Amino acid sequence: MDIKEEWVILEEIKEALQNSDQSRAAENIQKYLNKVENIPLNIAITGETGSGKSTFVNAFRGIDKEDDGAAPTGVVETTMEVTPYPHPNYPNVTLWDLPGIGTDSFPAEQYLEHVGFEKFDFFIIICDTRFRENDVKLAQEIQKMGKKFYFVRSKIDNDVYNEKRSQREFNEETTLAQIREDCIKGLQKLGVKAPQVFLVSSFDLHLYDFRLLEETLERELPEHKRNALLFSMPNVSLEIINKKKKALKSKIKYYATLSAAVAAVPIPGISLVVDIGVIVGVSTKYVFAFGLDVPSLKKRSQTTGVPYEDLMDVILSPLAAKKITTDLIIKVVQSVGTTVASMATEEGCRFIPILGIRLAMAFSFTSTYNILSTFLDILADDAQRVFKKTLGLNTSV
Known part of the structure; x- marks a missing residue:
């Protein structure tokens, strides 16, 4: 996808949101994300x-x-x-x-x-x-x-x-x-x-x-x-890790908007299911981008001579070195009280006359955005600690 094609899709998303056409907005957001992630x-x-x-x-x-x-x-x-x-x-x-x-x-x-x-x-x-x-x-x-x-x-x-x-x-x-x-x-x-x-x-x-x-x-x-x-690129410098974090951060608004668009569907519970599904998929991408999956960590241990257990000792995120599942995400999300409250409020808003759906969309956007931002920050910090550990440096970030 070239710059012109990307601009066209983004304009279509903007137009659909302005016209409250949530279905078309969600479709175009998904099309945009798929194209961006598959550029050869x-x-x-x-x-x-x-x-x-x-x-x-x-x-x-x-x-x-x-x-x-x-x-x-x-x-x-x-x-x-x-x-x-x-x-x-x-x-x-x-x-x-x-x-x-x-x-x-x-x-x-x-x-x-x-x-x-x-x-x-x-x-x-x-x-x-x-x-x-x-x-x-x-x-x-x-x-x-x-x-x-x-x-x-x-x-x-x-x-x-x-x-x-x-x-x-x-x-x-x-x-x-x-x-x-x-x-x-x-x-x-x-x-x-x-x-x-x-x-x-x-x-x-x-x-x-x-x-x-x-x-x-x-x-x-x-x-x-x-x-x-x-x-x-392999994580060969702290700068590359920070660049990855910045690039991933720029996409969170699209995932959150996708979540908000689904929240407009007047079916209780469906938004929560989709939100969790989005978070599972995106969190998995974060883990692989930062080389925090088990095969990447073991490979880094082999090439640097730093024991795998020592690398695991500096990792704080409950998402690293694990298969990201719905149950794991729910468990981690439940540990963040304000986020759980926001997601629960979203469901409750559906029953408010007239403004209920709009409020549900706002809560859906906010909760998804905050969860992904938090996960991204923690995993990026873990990637920095692992990198420093392999160089024998102070691992505090």
């Missing part, structure tokens, strides 16, 4: 054989090479054809592992035609030593076709480790600056003007330049694709 994002990962493309694909998706659906990795070319790898939690986001450029099967001159360049939103060109002529040829062809590309220098952790062992007076920042400058000069010699190179370790995404890469991609993507990228 296709990311091409390419480079020469053995540069670490498949490892990057797995790291970006938050999975290990041993997991089901992982891209196969190895020291020789393991990608023999264009292979899609959907994100495990956001299937609208797909990373495409492309064959190494310059192989006999995929010569540089015919590479883009072979891989079907038109379906990709942008290209990430990866190398593990120096970018070569084939990489530059590819970048130039991508540019001619109006697509974005980004140079990623992989396996930086290996370089830092080797330099640290070989130098008496090792300085990490100096080493990183030298690697970056060497890559930039090499690309300039091959004809790339003002190249930007991101230094990345697929095993330690929170280090080096991955955060800068994320910021650059987000800035240069079309607006309607940015959230798709953001939610699929």
